[in-house]
Amino acid sequence: xxxxxxxxxxxxxxSHLTRLFVNKYPQYQIVNLDxxxxxxxxxxxxxxxxxxxxxxxxxxxxxxxxxxxxxxKYQFTSILHCAAESHVDRSITDPLSFVRTNVIGTVTLLQxxxxxxxxxxxxxxxxxxxxxxxxGSLGETGFFVEDTAYDPxxxxxxSKASSDHFVRAYHHTYKLPIxxxxxxxxxxxxxFPEKLIPLCIHNIINNKPLPIYxxxxxxxxxxFVEDHVSAIDTIFHNGKIGETYNxxxxxxxxxxxxxxxxxxxxxxxxxxxxxxxxxxxxxxxxRAGHDMRYAIDATKLKEELGWMPSLQFEEGLSKTIDWxxxxxxxxxxxxxGAYQKYYEGMYGA
Ligand code: NAD
Ligand code: DAU
Numbered sequence: 631x632x633x634x635x636x637x638x639x640x641x642x643x644x645s646h647l648t649r650l651f652v653n654k655y656p657q658y659q660i661v662n663l664d665x666x667x668x669x670x671x672x673x674x675x676x677x678x679x680x681x682x683x684x685x686x687x688x689x690x691x692x693x694x695x696x697x698x699x700x701x702x703k704y705q706f707t708s709i710l711h712c713a714a715e716s717h718v719d720r721s722i723t724d725p726l727s728f729v730r731t732n733v734i735g736t737v738t739l740l741q742x743x744x745x746x747x748x749x750x751x752x753x754x755x756x757x758x759x760x761x762x763x764x765x766g767s768l769g770e771t772g773f774f775v776e777d778t779a780y781d782p783x784x785x786x787x788x789s790k791a792s793s794d795h796f797v798r799a800y801h802h803t804y805k806l807p808i809x810x811x812x813x814x815x816x817x818x819x820x821x822f823p824e825k826l827i828p829l830c831i832h833n834i835i836n837n838k839p840l841p842i843y844x845x846x847x848x849x850x851x852x853x854f855v856e857d858h859v860s861a862i863d864t865i866f867h868n869g870k871i872g873e874t875y876n877x878x879x880x881x882x883x884x885x886x887x888x889x890x891x892x893x894x895x896x897x898x899x900x901x902x903x904x905x906x907x908x909x910x911x912x913x914x915x916x917r918a919g920h921d922m923r924y925a926i927d928a929t930k931l932k933e934e935l936g937w938m939p940s941l942q943f944e945e946g947l948s949k950t951i952d953w954x955x956x957x958x959x960x961x962x963x964x965x966x967g968a969y970q971k972y973y974e975g976m977y978g979a
Contacts, residue, residue, distance in 0.1 A: 631658070633658075633661070634707070635709045637711050643855055648660060648675060650859050664688065691711075701742060709739065712759045715732055718784050718917065719976065720972075722918055725789075728785050732793050733796070736796055747806070751805060758794065759862065761787065763782065769922070774925065776874045794810055811874070813926070814879070817947070831954045834910065840907075842912065846913065851880070851924050852881050853879040862877075864936075878926025
């Protein structure tokens with residue numbers, strides 16, 4: 631038995647993680663606490679909403695009283711902390727929202743967990759889901775390992791780095807049992823279409839320009855979201871307390887090569903002439919402070935816990951495109967209203 635609080639379970643990664651835990655571990659009681667910001671969507675969890683071991687609570691991780699009442703009611707034994715503001719571009723225009731949720735929200739959660747668990751930390755776990763962006767930006771060679779020095783360069787990555795530091799500080803100071811994982815770029819179903827891959831899928835479907843920042847030479851290391859949550863499952867159950875694990879798939883792509891691969895696959899899937907979608911490629915002003923390259927070395931996770939990614943990128947991308955083509959209603963719902971305003975502010979019409 632375990633009573634697990636998942637925060638941010640209605641978002642992209644959180645919804646995959648919640649689904650995995652609810653279905654795979656019927657003996658666990660799962661409470662999903664999510665504020666339902668623009669990025670949180672209960673449609674992502676329709677298939678499990680009535681599961682007997684699942685409860686949804688709408689609320690903010692910065693709300694200390696709410697957290698206390700949830701701890702009282704559900705007597706949590708573990709926390710899987712996913713809730714965050716997650717989009718780098720939004721952090722450039724509105725850094726304080728990132729400080730509020732990612733830093734203050736995380737510390738509020740740590741504080742409440744520490745108070746509830748202080749008399750008996752046995753069997754408890756605060757698992758913090760973090761990002762490779764805390765390590766900064768790589769040149770053409772090298773990889774991020776677990777003890778690469780932190781060098782965050784965007785308000786988003788600075789807020790995540792700060793939250794990682796607080797999680798470790800609670801371990802060292804108060805002996806709070808923690809684990810942290812830092813993962814590379816995820817892709818897959820339910821990814822909000824402000825991020826590169828779903829944004830381009832959405833625009834190809836609608837014959838809209840594909841905005842490529844700068845020269846498109848920046849490199850990201852892409853991992854299918856179901857592989858990320860399987861790694862979290864492995865670390866949650868078998869990882870060592872106090873440790874950090876890097877998660878990645880050794881799958882580096884320049885943005886331009888990736889978007890061209892997407893164009894090619896979608897020409898075929900939409901019965902368009904080869905080369906049709908590439909005509910939508912549009913070079914736009916670069917992201918301020920755009921990190922050049924991220925690449926994860928996940929050797930520790932492989933050697934200590936035996937985890938490996940299961941999917942090749944072309945296959946994962948094909949599955950992802952198929953999901954979006956079969957779920958155009960989901961896309962329409964999340965791209966209406968407030969998101970439309972954000973999009974016009976970022977890219978014009
Ligand atoms: P997301 O933006 O899709 O989802 C975030 C979720 O958190 C949403 O459901 C939102 O409603 C909720 N939320 C935001 N503020 C909240 C608050 N104050 N209280 C309660 N809920 C709140 O994000 P994601 O891409 O699923 O990322 C999840 C986590 O994984 C984040 O911590 C992120 O830093 C990390 N991460 C993401 C990636 C990636 O490629 N997406 C890679 C590595 C790590
Ligand atoms: O590395 C992990 C991180 O990956 C996570 O921590 C973040 O939450 C997640 O958003 C992601 O950050 P990125 O900034 O790498 O992802 P994004 O999809 O926004 O951008 C991927 C690359 O594509 C990046 O180099 C910027 C570029 N880009 C992005 C957009 C939205 C474009 O060229 N055009 C675009 O319109």
